[in-house]
Amino acid sequence: MADSEGMAVRLQSLPQATQVGFRVTLASQMSAANALGIPALPGVNRFIGAGGLLVLWLGPDEWLLIAPDGMVEWESRLRNAIGADQGAVVDVSANRVGFELSGPAARDVLASCCALDLHPRAFGPGGCGQTLIAKAQVILAQTDLETYRILVRPSFANYVAAWLEDGVAGVQGHAKADL
Amino acid sequence: MLLIRCPWCGEREETEFRYGGQAHIATPRSDVDDASWARFLFHRDNPAGPFAERWVHIHGCRRWFHIVRDTLTHDITRSYLPSESPEDAG
Numbered sequence A: 001m002a003d004s005e006g007m008a009v010r011l012q013s014l015p016q017a018t019q020v021g022f023r024v025t026l027a028s029q030m031s032a033a034n035a036l037g038i039p040a041l042p043g044v045n046r047f048i049g050a051g052g053l054l055v056l057w058l059g060p061d062e063w064l065l066i067a068p069d070g071m072v073e074w075e076s077r078l079r080n081a082i083g084a085d086q087g088a089v090v091d092v093s094a095n096r097v098g099f100e101l102s103g104p105a106a107r108d109v110l111a112s113c114c115a116l117d118l119h120p121r122a123f124g125p126g127g128c129g130q131t132l133i134a135k136a137q138v139i140l141a142q143t144d145l146e147t148y149r150i151l152v153r154p155s156f157a158n159y160v161a162a163w164l165e166d167g168v169a170g171v172q173g174h175a176k177a178d179l
Numbered sequence B: 001m002l003l004i005r006c007p008w009c010g011e012r013e014e015t016e017f018r019y020g021g022q023a024h025i026a027t028p029r030s031d032v033d034d035a036s037w038a039r040f041l042f043h044r045d046n047p048a049g050p051f052a053e054r055w056v057h058i059h060g061c062r063r064w065f066h067i068v069r070d071t072l073t074h075d076i077t078r079s080y081l082p083s084e085s086p087e088d089a090g
């Protein structure tokens, strides 16, 4: 994928990561947070980044842990913390690949293909959501003011990248026209 | 395009959801007569007005929930959990 250096927006694919999905009862959520080294599991539509880990809220009792590639021990660590009868922990590392979209125009690019309200009054750094880019399901997380991480199932990755690249080309076309 | 409030995720576009038909249909006991079973399987209300219906946030949190939607105006007056009744939902 072409990186667009020095432009208003830049799209790049992220390296492979360890991903662990977990569902956990209210009773064991504190234990899970302790194991992850965070004060509490993130609330609705939020994620927490700490110590090289990302923990994303996916649903009322469901989260996704993203850790550096190869840290497969997180699956058993979380399972031990949660307890066998208090939830489910599954390594889903192969389930999704990641893109990062960054730059002042990143939100404009997403506006071309994603209906989620990303305006600062509704979203912002620390926000995440499961939604659609064009017709493909994605997990979207805003990691800072101008950076978004997009997780997509591998078979939809080219499709999503094509939509994002089209949005990037559109934004850059406007930028050139403004000169 | 409807803007539907998922009770967990908040307002999202209709394309993130799938429709699940009329809400609050109780499954009858398996020993009811054929007519009652057929009514359960095939008969649904079709009001011109407020209608309690099931939706699933299929591209979001993947949870089922209920809304009350006016079939004439598409106004959605309530969004609530399956464990709630349309009356006590806010």
Ligand SMILES: [Zn+2]
Residues within 6 Å of the ligand: B006, B007, B008, B009, B010, B057, B060, B061, B062, B063
């Ligand atoms: Zn939802």
